[in-house]
Amino acid sequence: MGDVSKSDLVRACGYVSQKKSGDERLNFTAFYEALLQAKGVEFGGAPKAGKGGRKLSFSTKVQFNGNLMVGKAYTAMLDLKPGDEFEIKLGRKQIRLVPLGAEDEEE
Structure with missing residues (x-):
């Protein structure tokens, strides 16, 4: 996309949501996580989902x-x-x- 700003890139890729006030929120974290995943980079060992889709906390x-x-x-x-x-x-x-x-x- 050439020399576009980071904000424009995130917006163009659809990582945008609306705040309660109606303003636009750019979801940079989700964008970068998707980018890393697309490049094959695994990170974070996120907890697996248990029954009902809830994430396991690995603590008790x-x-x-x-x-x-x-x-x-x-x-x-x-x-x-x-x-x-x-x-x-x-x-x-x-x-x-x-x-x-x-x-x-x-x-």
């Missing part, structure tokens, strides 16, 4: 009763089934779940 918290929950989306990603058993390995500020019968890589 201890519940009021002391339980620590790992959601269904995570167990599905690892192809875990009801009845699968694990040994709980405690480290310094970490918890590892090792499938029973599997060799622990760090021992």
Whole structure:
């Protein structure tokens, strides 16, 4: 497109939305992300989507009763089934779940 400004380039590629006030908003971030993707550049390791299209947060918290929950989306990603058993390995500020019968890589 020659010597057009960055704003004109973003606008010409359709990365424009309307503010509540009716003014134009140029979506530079979306434009640059699409440009990088088109050039084959992978960046950010964005969380995968779980059921319902929600993004997985890869974090959890201890519940009021002391339980620590790992959601269904995570167990599905690892192809875990009801009845699968694990040994709980405690480290310094970490918890590892090792499938029973599997060799622990760090021992």
